[in-house]
Amino acid sequence: MTRVLLLGGTAEARALAKLLHPGVPIVSSLAGRVPDPALPLGPVRIGGFGGVEGLRRWLHDERIGAVIDATHPFAATITAHAAQVCADLGIPHLVLSRPAWDPGAAIVATSDIEAAEIVQQQGFSRVFLTTGRSATAAFVDSNAWFLIRAVTAPDEPTLPRRHQLVLSRGPYRVEDELALLREHRIDALVTKNSGGDMTRAKLDAAAALDISVVMVSRPQLPHGVRAVPSVADAADWVACLGPR
Structure with missing residues (x-):
């Protein structure tokens, strides 16, 4: 064959x-x-x-x-x-x-840089950033505080000034994501439109808590x-x- x-x-x-x-x-x-x-x-x-x-x-x-x-x-x-x-x-x-996720009410960005600009323009102060280790550099100069979740740690120079790093990999459960968002008083979720079920729970949790979502569209x-x-x-x- x-x-x-x-x-x-x-x-x-x-x-x-x-x-x-x-x-x-x-x-x-x-x-x-x-x-x-x-x-x-x-x-x-x-x-x-x-x-x-x-x-x-x-x-x-x-x-x-x-x-x-x-x-x-x-x-x-x-x-x-x-x-x-x-x-x-x-x-x-x-x-x-x-299949990609339906963005729904999310603010759609075409790139990590545009997502960072949206965070700044909207005045979000406590952001759950789940765009992966290679995307954190776009947020280096942001005034917001970030809870950054990634599988492996980003390089130190690419991290925002104010952040907390969580290293983990999916799948995730909605109840755990709800607890995480509440604990860190998150007011915005920034994510890539990865699709699939392994990491969708964060979107469901954000919707349940009426938290804004910024979603980077796929190439x-x-x-x-x-x-x-x-x-x-x-x-x-x-x-x-x-x-x-």
Whole structure:
């Protein structure tokens, strides 16, 4: 059967690997930014590819016949690289993209920088920031106090002057999120539109407490890529692949 590269690191990627293993020769790839990551079933490689040319060489050397991108919706760089290389090489390519959250009454921002500007403009004073370790730099000069939740600690120079750091990973429960928001007297939640159930509880808790939400919208997928919303859809796509 076709050898498949699964760009992973998400719950959906692990679920797909479990569904396909051992019948499909699949190699999962993790970026390596998270210590002690949850590993999928089957062979795993950890670390970057070295840009577009590195990914091109790796796919050739490993005789990969198809690529499934099941990375985080905001992992725009690897998504763009995979789309470009697969198009160049004529390799079947699929993006497994979990459905986005409905922003509802949230204030939608197009970037972390715009989200920081909104926090300043709205005069929010105690912010629950859940945009990930790489996004805290946009808030460095903010006057607000931040409760920052991330899987791994951001670099010290990228942290706002006034903050408290909480290191944890989902899934989270609504009752725990309610307690957290109340304890820290949060008046705004800043989050990325990651979608999925693992971290949705913060949105439900914010809605229950009438707390404002600033939501960073997702980057657009590269032009022309095929995307499916579910693990089952991705498995069906693999089942239709011919030998390469």
